[in-house]
Amino acid sequence: MDAPSITVMVSTDRNAPTLAAVVDALARQGAGARVVREETIAAARNRALADCATDVIGYVDDDVVVGDGWLAALLDEWAGAEADVGAIGGPIAGARAAVEYGEAPLDVDAGERTLLAGNLSFRVEALRGVQGFWPMRGRRGVRDWFTEEHHAQRELSAAGWRLLYEPALRARRVGDPPTAGERFHYGARLRVGGGVRPARIAAGTVPRASAGAIVALARGDQATARARLRRAAENLGVLAGGRLARRELEPAATSTPLRHSVPAPARRRRLPRPVRAAILAYHRVADLDDDPLGMAVSPAHFAEQVAVTASSATPMPLDELVTRLAAGSLPDRAVAITFDDAYAEILAQAAPALVACGVPATVFVPTELTARREPFWWDEVSELMQAAPADAPSPLRLTAAGERRAWVARTPAQRRAARVHVHAWLQPNDGADIARALEQLGAWARRPPGPPAVATSDQVAALAAHPGFDIGAHSATHPALGVASADRQRAEVRASRDAVAEWTGRPPRAFSYPFGVPGADFDATTERIVAEAGFVHAVAMTPGPLTRRTDRYALPRHVVPDFGAERFARWLDGVLA
CATH class of the missing domain: 3.30.1490 (Dna Ligase; domain 1)
Structure with a gap:
């Protein structure tokens, strides 16, 4: 990288008493660091990345003071970095969250160890390529081995980027050793996020470390007593802190400036007793060599899944399931099958298996793409x-x-x-x-894309003529409606409705939101527009229970995995439990 441009960011989630010293050390080297403060350290780092206009972004924590010559060394390292280097970091000395991998530069294997973002720089286009930092909630002021920068480094490594450790980039974390309370939280995170310390070992360590603290106190050895107490607290966290740690590791946002959608953590809520019913979601029925998005079920597995559904559940049309759900008259283990996107293979591969077993299905069509035979x-x-x-x-x-x-x-x-x-x-x-x-x-x-795999409007009409098949709307061009204007959403919904009505001879009753994540791909405005367009219900693409109080314009669905009969039967039992 010739003459790299570098922005140094000091990210913080608190009023750190050490911040002035951190900024002063950078200013003496001409770094001109910008301080970014947010509610979580992940949010601060993501905002800094989104705003960055240089080749490289260097992150320094609010309690890390860089050593003399740090900026010059960082510029030299990036100037000589090969094209596949995604991150360069250095050692951090100090009493907490320290890094020391030796006196020689090395390539870091992110599968075995990572670097702390208190002294870590990234190639901006690479870090943006993995959508920045996971927006974990964290704990204010905590900088340890279970924060978001470690996940980002593993994502970079998976995409082929190299991570380098350079000992010349020396820095020091100022402050006291972690308290017993902080070590307790670290132990909880270790149990949930690392899983490297068995509970039986932690259970044996707690009484030994506690006894050691008492003995040290009796001898007047305060330092040893505090160290033993911190060790006991950490292992107690391993034993007792599961729920607390999970909350700290959960996302604190549903999106970031670099990540459109973040799955919301599951929450136990008091709901009316759910019925044993489910709406299943399919996309493709095809043998694919590679399916990283998990969109396909093989034709052989699909035939087995339909047979299992017919024999062990009560399959019914989506419209009937929603109507009877509201009326409280659903039979046990009611299941509705749906397909998004109207791939042509639904007619060739899925329809025969469904017809053979007498299982109905609803197919949601993105009408303009279908009319133009435009590939997804x-x-x-x-x-x-x-x-x-x-x-x-x-x-x-x-x-x-x-x-x-x-x-x-x-x-x-x-x-x-x-x-x-x-x-x-x-x-x-x-x-x-x-x-x-x-x-x-x-x-x-160095090649154009292949032929389209979508059905034609004539094929959609032919499918609608089959008993047991219903056609729903899936927008016109399959945009993420939640980020579109209300006028654009309205046009997409109505155009799709009108095209389905023209092709099938009857207006559709059901709508499927493209991509389907509530709060990201559709919202309350979208639901209102869908209802105003005359749709009776609409489906999302997130799992969840069905109750009489379920929003009929945000019905949950379960994406079906590519399982054979036995595994699918167990999976379906879990969904219907």
Whole structure:
């Protein structure tokens, strides 16, 4: 990287008494660091990344003072870095959250160890390529081995980026050793996030360390007593802190500036007793060599799944299930099968198995794409990345909506990892930006995308004429409606409704939200627009129980995995439990 431009960010989630010393040490070297403060350290780091306009972003914690010559060494390291280097970090001395991997530079294997973001820099396009930092809640002021930077480094490594440790980048964390309370929280996180200390070992350590603290106190050895007490607290956390740690590791946001959608953590809520019923969601019924998004079930497995559903559950049309759910008259183990996107293979592969077993299904159609026989952009991404030659340029760089992201993407495994991030990144973008990104991807892969796999409008009409099949609407062009204007949402919903009515001879009663994540891909405005368009119910793409109080415009669905009969039967039992 010739003459790299670097922005240094001090990220904080508190009023740190050490902040002035941290900023002063950077200023003396001409770093001109910017301080970013948010409710969580992950949010601060993500905002800094989203705002960054340089090649490299360097993160320094609010209690880490860099050593003399740190900035010059950082510039030198990045100037000499090879094109596949995604992050460079250095040692951190001090009484807490320290890093020391020796006096020689080394490539860090993120599967075995990582670096702390208190003294860590990233290639901006690479870190954006893995969607930045996971927005974990964390604990104010805590900087340990279970914070979001470690997940980001593992994601970078999976996409092919190298991580370097450079001992010349010396820094020191100021402050006292962690308290017993902090060590308790660390132990809880160790149990949930690391799983490397068996409970039986922790159970034996607690009384021994506690006894050691008492003996040390009796001798007047305060330092040893505190150390033993902290050790006891950490192991007590391993034993008792599961729920507390899970909350700290959970996401604190449903999206970030670099991640359109973050799954919400499951919460136990007091609900009316759920019925033993479920809506199942399929996309493709096909034998795919590679399916990183988990969208396909093989034809053989699908036939087995339909047979299991017919014999062990009570399959019924979606419309009947929703009507009887509201009336409180659903039979036990009621199941409705749905398909999103109207792939052509539904007619060739899925319909015969459904007809043979007498199982009904609802197919949701993105009507404008179907009318134009336009392939889905995510299938184009998959095909291009899978078919690209081994010597395709590396890193792969794509620009969309004015932002560039990059992935090394040399090996099949690296390309699979990159594909997931590309899909998540492009999903909320408009069609023009997605088309430009596909054009760049096609040039990189040195081949155009393959033929469309969507059904024709005539095939949709023929399917609707089959007994047991219902056609629902799935928007016109399959955008993420939640990020579109109300007028755009209204146009998408109504155009899809009208096309389905024209093709099938009857207006659709059901709507499926594209991508389907509540709060990200649709919201209360979208639900109101769908209801105003005359739809009776709508389905999401997140799992959940069905009760008489379930919002009929946000019905949960369970995405079906590619399982054979026996595993599917166990999975279905779990869904219907």
